[in-house]
Amino acid sequence: MKLQTKITLLITLSKGAVVLLFVFLLPLLVDRIAFDYTNYYLRQQKQKVLRTIDKNGLDLYFQGDSTYGSYTMLLEEYVSLEITDTVSTLDTILTSRRIIESDTLNYRVLMYGFTVADQPVLLEIGKTSASIEQYNRPLQKLAFYVLGSLMIVTMLLDLLVIKRVIRPLNNIIRHRLINRKFPFGKINPPQIYSTSDFTYLDASLVTLMQQVYEAFEKEREFAGNASHELMTPISIMQSKLENLMLDESVSDEQLGKLAEMLQSVTRLKKIVQALMLIARVENEQFERNDSVNISELLEEVRSELEHRLEEKEIQLLLQLEVDWQISKVNRDLLFQLFFNLINNAIKYNRFRGNITVSNFIGENGRRRIRIADTGVGIPEEELPYLFERFRKSRARSQDGNGLGLSIVRTIANYHGFELKISSPNREGTIIDVLIR
Amino acid sequence: MQVLIVEDERLLSAEMAAFLKKSFYTCTPVYSAKEALQQLVDNEFDFVLLDLGLPDKDGLTVLHESKKHHPETAYIILTARGEVEDRIKGLDLGADDYLPKPFSLLELLSRMQAITRRKSGLADSQIELGAFLIDLKNRSILAGNVSVELSKKEFDLLSYLILHKNRPLTRTQLSERIWGAISDDDYDSNYIDVHIKNIRKKLGLWAETDWLETVRGVGYKIRLQS
Incomplete structure (x- = not known):
């Protein structure tokens, strides 16, 4: 798989994972927001009720009774006031069940105890939580579609951008590596790219290729030098023996020994020549034209x-x-x-x-x-x-x-x-x- | 004849000089390209034996320089590099011959004599051996007025021995000379004996061949009083 495809795929997958996580977590988030909002709303209502009581006095509500209750038509909200015997310092919000008009409903309930004209009163304001939950499904759906299409659009964008960003890499591969046969011949100087990694990679490759090439050249040189270094003493030995064999003072017996030595030197010479030939061929020093x-x-x-x-x-x-x-x-x-x-x-x-x-x-x-x-x-x-x-x-x-x-x-x-x-x-x- | 030996390996240079002196060459050894060029300006030489791997300059440069002023001098390149390109380059630059190291001094001498023959055109190519008259140039042998036929290799062998007359030549030296050094491992050089036997047989029909001596434990030699 090409790097570009791989990176795009990886990014898309991680994005997809994030989107899915978000969509699944959405109800929780919505709940949380709704919960906070409800609390806030209840507190607002409490202030309103307290202000109204301040203005109108309690009697307007109780009218001789010890309790007062009011709720909306669909029972989504209710307010109740109750005169209590003891002074309550209660000020809390909790989720609780209430039976209103013989319906049992889940409410978020604010309870607040206060005193008006030495009369301890408990205030309850409730709001159903059901009304919030109904939004979850459509919200989830919407989020899914919006984020999904955003993901596809960004994927295409990613693809384009990544392609652009890794173009130097393709360049390096195409020009430095593909179809390059050893020995490399002309090595172009390293290029500067906007991505420092690629500049580094290219420079390293060039250095490496140069090193390999130099090593190869050294090997070549070595074969040449070794050949020279080995051949020169053999030359000298051979020449000395040949000269000695011409010496008048050499006896017949000595002559025979010299001839044997000369033969050994010749043998040595041929072995070195053969090894050198193998080395030269292995170093590719022969043309094949x-x-x-x-x-x-x-x-x-x-x-x-x-x-x-x-x-x-x-x-x-x-x-x-x-x-x-x-x-x-x-x-x-x-x-x-x-x-x-x-x-x-x-x-x-x-x-x-x-x-x-x-x-x-x-x-x-x-x-x-x-x-x-x-x-x-x-x-x-x-x-x-x-x-x-x-x-x-x-x-x-x-x-x-x-x-x-x-x-x-x-x-x-x-x-x-x-x-x-x-x-x-x-x-x-x-x-x-x-x-x- | 004057020979300039351009070879930085002093031991080898000394051996070459000693060997060539016996064949009446006068040798001047130099050990660097600079000295060589100096000598070539100051003196005339018949031969320049040129090592390519000199300490200061490439031998080919010396050849190139010298060839301009002394085109008539014979140049023999000696090298251990053994690169084919060097050889081609050397011959292109006008070298007369090319001898890869290690070479046999006998081989060097034969090459030099061959060049002299080629350049002068008139060498004494006729040699009397016992009752035989051998013409090296026309490759013919006369016993009295009868022409004796030898095979090509047999004649090569004989002429090499004649060229190095009065010297014992080993079988290895002979086989190397006649059949080249094409990495032929020295498994046996007995076929030299076969050829010598043939030469003796063919020539022996007409006259004595006692001038062709077997040197025990060494090889063969042609004895010739000058």
Whole structure:
């Protein structure tokens, strides 16, 4: 759900809750107001009665009787006066039942005791409460409609205002985040918004992106520096050994040892080169702008490996059904990928074995290039670990630095290729490269 | 021939100089771009071996500057950066060759000789080995008046050994030179033996091949009295 919708909904819900609460509480409120008003009204009436008595005297009302009563036609109000024996200091308002004209009604009653010409008198003024309650329903209804429609109007207003207020957020999401791929390329400077939070958010995002970018650049730089730092001493060692080997005073035995050292240095050099290659690919330092013709590429690999094929008298059969063009790849890396795979297929093949490279459309319509050899195969339990760095198969005890397949996997990942490896019945190995 | 070695790594620079001296090159080592540019103003050089990662300036700047005044000098870029862009940029700026570190001194020397051959056009490309006359340029071998055929790789191997005559070359050095460094792990360089055996067999039909020596525990060497 969009933020804007969510906020509007939330506000509307809370408003609705308030409205409902208000509508339900309305009778109580009305009662309360009516109650207060009644009390006030009764006090007013009391003053009026007292003033009238002051003016006219009590006798006008009693006319010899000890009580006086008067009520309106519908019994909504009544006034009664009663001469009492004792002086009452009563001055109170209470709700009470009174029987008037044989009707029992609920009244709000003001009772007041006072003395006129040494005569203690009790005054009662009553007003029914029923007359108030009848307003509750319509009032509730009215309130409900008025507030309800107000709520809808304000909801629309809210929607508009919220949309306006959070527009910077949409801006930030659209321009900073959606479709931004790493590395970010050009990062626009942070914008100032009227909402300080968004200004802060944008600034933070820009800082973060810059930090990530810088870290990436540092990583890149590190790979370069590490390469330089490692390669330079290796260079020196190699050069020193080569010079030493030319020294006349070196004996034959020493020469052999120097040759062994040189071989180790070469080995070290190749491992560092392989690790650097993996690091560079993982750091995305290769462009993917080439379009490669697969049969040309494989022919090239074949010619590079000709000597190895000859040595083991292995037949490399390139059986490409159709020629494929693979676009958006790095040619050198792809060359490396197939070089390593075919090199392995030679390395672990038997004397006078075969290697068949074929291509076809596999499941899901994905293009596949299959490299099958007639070699020693790979035990099932070793298949999952095959692409790990420095991992060498126990069944494949040949020399090598164990990085060849790691490089293959890294290059494949970089291009979005998938690798499937199997060794049915351990009769040779089949590697499928699934092109995107 | 005069060689300017622009390399801030003094140990490496010294090794290069020592090696090249044996092949009769006169080397001047400098350790920064500033010194290099100074030397290039003061002297004429046949070769400039240029490291790209110099402490003060990028080696490519030196190349760019120097190329303006000395277009006839041969420039070989040496770098450990190994970035493809650097390589392309270097060659674009007119470098004659590019050698990624770590490189073999033998390789450096062969590249330099190749450049000399290319630039002069007339190098002594004919060499007498025992009863054989080998023409490196035309890639031909004569035994008396009979032409002997070798495969491409076999001839490459032979010419590399000739180029570095009287030096024992290891199998690794040979395989690296002939088949490149395409992360071919060194699982075995026995196929070098196969090729050498073939060379001996093919040439042995016509004359002695005792000049092609096996150096036990090391590799091979061509013995040639000059």
